[in-house]
Amino acid sequence: MIKKSLKKSVVLLAIVSVILINALAIPVSAFTSSVLDVKVLLDKNTYSDGEEISFMVEYKVKGNIGNIKENDSLVFKLPEEFKNFKLIYPKEHFKDMKTEGDITTLTFGENAYKAVQGYIKIKALVSKGGTEEKKTIEVQVNGKLITSVDIVLKPTEPIIVDPVKPSVIVDRELLKDIDGHVGFDNDGNTIGEVSGQIVGKIKQYTIYVNEKYSNLGKARIIDNMPDDMELITESVKIIKVDRENKQIDITNDGMVSKNNKVLDIQLGDINCKYIISYESKITKELLKYTNTAVLYKDNTSIKSTVVLNKVVGEEKVLSKSSYATDKGKDKDGGIINVTSIGQVVKYRIDVNENGSSLQNVILEDIIPKGMEVNRESINIGTYDLNRNFNWITEKMKNKISVENGKIIINFGDIKDHYVVIYEMKVVSRELNYENKAKLKYNNKIEDVGDIIKYDRTAGAINAEKSVDKKQIKHLEDQKAIYSIVFDCFGLFDKDYLTVTDDIDKRLEILNIEAPEGFTTSIDKNTNIVKIINDKRPLLYGERIEIKIYVDFKNVEDGTIVRNIAKINDIPTNEVSTAKGFKFEAKKIDENDKNKVLEGARFILKDKDKNTIKEIVSDNNGMIRSYLEEPGIYYLQEIKAPKGYKIDGKDHRIEILKDDIGKVIKLKDIENEVSIINYSEIEEVVKEETTEELTGEEIKPEKIDPTKEEDVLVKPKIIKPQILVNEIEEEVKEETTTELTGEEIKPEKIEPTKEEEVLVSPEIIKSQILVEEKQEEKTKINIPNTGDSSMLGYIGVLLIGIVSLIIFNKKRK
Known part of the structure; x- marks a missing residue:
């Protein structure tokens, strides 16, 4: 019966740890938040009066990590029937919690921008009278409702128990325990152990009554001591715990009847929890001591039993235990959990509990990682043979030291039972905190450990x-x-x-x-x-x-x-x-901005005009290059595309430190169309020919005016552009026929590198063509004066000559 009740506690803790992953989520109403997604995870949706409700709230950042900001809030609105409310939250995300009435607000801290996901545990005691009702748990983000879940709360149903036969434990109405218990037997009885010289030893018992705050009528506790144990009457203490978890000492309220064999407590009609403790001394050595407490209430009764066994065999001289607030036990029992950084854990070490004679006794207690000891909390006491206890801290203070992560106490030669009590504070989150004590005595070493796990509630x-x-x-x-x-x-x-x-x-x-x-x-x-x-x-x-x-x-x-x-x-x-510094520019035609120019050659120069590299514009007219460092650079054209003049300017480029990873775009670099392109002519016309030309680029021969030459002007060939490579001397006109009444004396043209001459088709309507003959002399055939059939040829020739004269004047 007791086993069944205790197992409920263990199962509840197991359920809590599993909820995070495998919880049965009760249907909820969900709304939209730009900051968080929130889920409420409950294992059921109906709870009775006096029952503990425990559930998880899981939250996850919405959108990108960093969306949660400092001072964002997560707000819980809980039913007023939730008493002894407790919310366990991760302090790594939240900096503050405030509760006003039924509303609790968690405020995110400065590290919230790193948050990915988290979970919170909420637990409370249901206090529900009257009739069954549906209630709602609400969660808000920054004041906006995000999710809610409905639960059903109902009052306690009456329990019908056979008035003749004692019932099993119902809803933890009665539980008897002994300090240092080691487990349970097959009948659910709590098991304790005692060893060594056991006669005269004192054991402490605790009785828990109505832990679920049920309504019990005419409640009465009767606890009969075993024949070979005696109640220490002055040790009896009764604490009443109300629904607000307030503790009241009612030991002297006149409800206790006691002697060294019987403890009788008349509680009456109750709806609170009671904790009854007392000490009992062993008067005779036996292998087993059975002690049973009985709760009578509402014409029924239930019982809870502790069996104290004598340990036969090697006697231990060292034992250790710990105690923390919000303690809990894992499935094996005995492991106490801590729930937050800053929490204090109290430790107790018993040395030579059997009262043996020991020599050269030294205790070393290792301080766990993630905890620090409070030096002022170390106290030492001793039990004499008659179990009288005295504090001896002041006498022992010169034998106590804390160094190298250890508490060290030098007891010397002893025969009494010593107790060491001290406190440690949790300073960092660890998977567990293992505290190992080592006792050296009689050239032997004995050690004992105590492990505390961080409670997985948040x-x-x-x-x-x-x-x-x-x-x-x-x-x-x-x-x-x-x-x-x-x-x-x-x-x-x-x-x-x-x-x-x-x-x-x-x-x-x-x-x-x-x-x-x-x-x-x-x-x-x-x-x-x-x-x-x-x-x-x-x-x-x-x-x-x-x-x-x-x-x-x-x-x-x-x-x-x-x-x-x-x-x-x-x-x-x-x-x-x-990645890197880079610039780019576009090479375009001056007159046609949509025309890109390929093949223009540039040199890139540093701030001192020293050449760094050569760059050529690509088929899209783009000039691009990386730069290793920020600074001032210059870009200068050294060869223009075919048919264009060289720009020749130093185009200044300024690259700043912050321009890394950017492409700095320069203004478009324009080229003016050239009229004469000597290099092109020289490449095209490389040899003389006797064949009639057809408008292609030509290289005029040097004309000797003293010799007879024939010049044939053919108006049938029209070309908008006349390309001239070189005119080395003036052309003197010799003719026996009058042309226009005056001589035309072409000036000598000194071409510059890669210049281009453009003769507009509006000026020249036909192309002058030169035919070379194989004769030693060539004759210039001029039409006779008055020959009207030759007027067209003469007009074309005059237009061409005039155009050349105008062009030369412009050049000068």
């Missing part, structure tokens, strides 16, 4: 992404590392954490580093990295770092590569790397 996980290089220059090492760091402040089971990182396809992934128990993979087609903790859970207080090594060698200068990973589909903060 949890948080933070994450932040970073890159080790925010800037990379062209000639620097192109390798970089993306890192994601997780801080875990709770229990997160395996397969909980999935990281997906879509790496820019221009980057080469070199390697991935992840902790043991994580599986990593790379999709080479998409450059997507996936990492999951599929082989182990994430531990309390664990710091996890994932590294992805990449190479930027294929990324162009003037580029910013951005990266955002996803943690359980929640985007991380963005990181970026700026």
Whole structure:
């Protein structure tokens, strides 16, 4: 019967730890938040008066990590029937909690921007009278309702028990315990142990009555001592605990009848919890001492039994126990949980409990990682043979030291039972806190340990992404590392954490580093990295770092590569790397801005006009180049595209430090069309020919006016552009026929490099064609004066000559 009641406590704690992952979620009403997604996880939706309700609230950042800001709030509105309300939350996310009436507000702290996900435990005692009702649990984010869940609260139903036969324990109405109990037997009885010289030893018993605040009528406790044990009457103490968890000492309220064999307490009609404690002394050595307490109420009775067994065999001289507020036990019992940083844990060490004669006794107690000892809290007491207790701390103070992470006490030679009591404070979150004590005596060593686990009632996980290089220059090492760091402040089971990182396809992934128990993979087609903790859970207080090594060698200068990973589909903060300095300009036609020019040659010069490199415009007219450092540069054209004049100017380029990762765009560089392009002529016309020309570029021969030459002007060939390579001397006209009444004396033209001469088709309507003959002399055939058939030829010739004269004047 007792076993069944205690197992309920154990099962409840087990359920709480499982809720996070496998909870049966009661249907809820969900609303929209831009900051958080929130779920309320309950294992059932109906609770009775006096029953404890315990549930989890799971929250997850919505959108990107960083969306939660400091001073954002999570608000809980709970039914007024919830008493002894307690909310356990991760202090890594929240900086403050305030409760006003039925509303509790949690405020996010300065580290909230790193938050990924967390969970909160809420527990309370249901106090419901009257009739059954439906109530609502509401959760708000920044004052806006996000989710709600309905539950049913009902009053306690009467329990019908056979008035003749004692009933089993119902709803923890009665539980008897002994200090230092070691477990339970097959009948559900609590088991304690005693060893050594047991006659005269004192054991402390505790009776818990009506732990669920039921309404009990005519409640009475009767506890008969075993024949070979005596009640120490002055040790009896009765504490009443009301529904607000207020404790009142009612020991002297006249309800107790006692002698050294019987304890009789008349409680009457009750709806509160009672804690009754007392001490009993062993008067005769036996192998077993059975002690049963009986609760009579409402014409029924229930009982709870403790069996104290004598330990036969080697006697232990060292034992250790601990006590913390909000304590709990795991499935094996005896392990006490702490729930928050700053919580104080009290330890007790018993030395030589059997009263043996020991020599050279030294106690060493190791301080656990994550805890610190309060030096002033160390106290030492002793029991004499008659079980009289005295504090002897002052006498022992010179034999107590705290050094190198240990408490050390030198007892010397002893024969009494010593008790050491001290306090430790939790200063950091750890998976567990193992406190080991070691006793040296009679050239022997005996040790004993005590393990405390951090209560898994609240949890948080933070994450932040970073890159080790925010800037990379062209000639620097192109390798970089993306890192994601997780801080875990709770229990997160395996397969909980999935990281997906879509790496820019221009980057080469070199390697991935992840902790043991994580599986990593790379999709080479998409450059997507996936990492999951599929082989182990994430531990309390664990710091996890994932590294992805990449190479930027294929990324162009003037580029910013951005990266955002996803943690359980929640985007991380963005990181970026700026690659190199770069500029670009466009080479275009001066008259036709849409015409781009290919093949223009430039030199890039530093601030002192020293040449760095040569650049050629591409088929899109673009001039591009990286620059290793910011500063002043100059761009100068040294060769124009065919048919254009050289620009020749120094185009100033200013690159600032903040321009890394950018392409600095210069103004378009324009080229003026050239009239004469000597280089083109020289390439096209390389040899003389006797064939009639057809409008192609020609290279006129030197004309000797003293010799007879024939010049044939053919108006049938029309070409809008006359290209002339070289005229070395003036042309003197010799003719026997009058032309226009005056001589035309062409001036000598000294062409400059890569100049181009353009004769507009509006001026020249036909092309002058020169035919070369194989004769030693050539004759200029001029039409006779008055020959009207030749007037057209003469007009064309005159127009051409006039155009050349005008052009020469413009050049001068």
